[in-house]
Amino acid sequence: MYFIYACPLQIMDSCAIREITILPGHDKSGRTEQFQEIVIRPGDTISIVGPTGSGKTAFINDIEVFAQNDTATGRTVLVNGEIPPEEYIRDPSMKPVALITQNTKCLADLSVDTFLTMHVRARRIGNPEIVKETIDLANQFTGEQIQPTCRITALSGGQTRSLMVADAILISNAPLILLDEVENAGIFREKVIRVLKEHCKSVIFVTHDPLVSLLSDRRIVMRNGAVEKVLEPKGEERQILEFVERIDVTLCLFRERIRAGELLTGQGMSV
Numbered sequence: 001m002y003f004i005y006a007c008p009l010q011i012m013d014s015c016a017i018r019e020i021t022i023l024p025g026h027d028k029s030g031r032t033e034q035f036q037e038i039v040i041r042p043g044d045t046i047s048i049v050g051p052t053g054s055g056k057t058a059f060i061n062d063i064e065v066f067a068q069n070d071t072a073t074g075r076t077v078l079v080n081g082e083i084p085p086e087e088y089i090r091d092p093s094m095k096p097v098a099l100i101t102q103n104t105k106c107l108a109d110l111s112v113d114t115f116l117t118m119h120v121r122a123r124r125i126g127n128p129e130i131v132k133e134t135i136d137l138a139n140q141f142t143g144e145q146i147q148p149t150c151r152i153t154a155l156s157g158g159q160t161r162s163l164m165v166a167d168a169i170l171i172s173n174a175p176l177i178l179l180d181e182v183e184n185a186g187i188f189r190e191k192v193i194r195v196l197k198e199h200c201k202s203v204i205f206v207t208h209d210p211l212v213s214l215l216s217d218r219r220i221v222m223r224n225g226a227v228e229k230v231l232e233p234k235g236e237e238r239q240i241l242e243f244v245e246r247i248d249v250t251l252c253l254f255r256e257r258i259r260a261g262e263l264l265t266g267q268g269m270s271v
């Protein structure tokens with residue numbers, strides 16, 4: 001299954017972002033990274049892969065803080081080819097990047113709809129339906145339904161991340177979304193990728209998941225704190241993707257049945 005969407009540049013223009021450029025820093029031993037630049041444009045789907053400790057989180061953190069050779073990696077991040085304006089860093093409402101990690105938590109002791117309504121008001125969004133739309137979208141990402149009256153602090157990890165992704169898409173309207181290993185946390189990965197593409201969001205996944213990696217247009221491979229290579233399969237992995245999708249359907253089925261407390265005896269199942 002492939003998702004092909006035309007992403008006109010104007011969509012990112014609402015936040016005046018046409019491209020984000022990452023310039024090389026150095027690895028953990030101080031050696032300069034061997035890429036010229038990595039450019040992220042509207043609608044790009046990128047995954048970051050590599051062993052534990054290889055610098056995947058550091059890479060997306062550099063983007064989140066718009067590093068200017070002032071982080072451990074020495075990288076520089078430009079917006080539309082220039083040093084980004086101060087308010088991108090200072091003012092959270094101006095920030096064109098949303099970072100969601102496995103540890104992302106909302107600490108406000110408010111109901112889901114009060115929390116979202118406050119955010120909508122802070123962003124001066126006129127659409128009165130947007131809170132409901134955000135909760136509905138979040139509920140498409142998670143099997144555990146979120147009720148508007150539910151306390152934010154009482155949401156599960158999967159519900160929280162689903163809500164944060166939906167918020168980043170509809171309310172924050174961030175053109176670039178960074179997701180750090182959220183795929184195992186009870187959210188529907190393919191659905192998230194499809195909706196992000198439909199909304200022309202650029203997305204970078206730090207992932208160990210073969211399906212998420214194969215669904216991305218580019219794969220950045222990290223080693224020893226540096227970008228080792230950037231793979232752009234351009235359809236070459238299509239057969240394997242179809243195979244992995246089939247395996248994934250079976251695994252999801254098993255996961256749901258285990259969650260439901262069933263004993264998997266193999267009866268009536270084709271493996």
Ligand SMILES: Nc1ncnc2c1ncn2[C@@H]1O[C@H](COP(=O)(O)OP(=O)(O)OP(=O)(O)O)[C@@H](O)[C@H]1O
Nearest residue numbers: 026027028051052053054055056057058072073225
């Ligand atoms: N280029 C670099 N130079 C110096 N230190 C680095 C560099 N890249 C990463 N580090 C540091 O190495 C440590 C591990 O990096 P990081 O957390 O990004 O790894 P990771 O690939 O996300 O690992 P995991 O899969 O366990 O989440 C961190 O303390 C980070 O600050």
Ligand SMILES: [Mg+2]
Nearest residue numbers: 056057058206
């Ligand atoms: Mg990490």
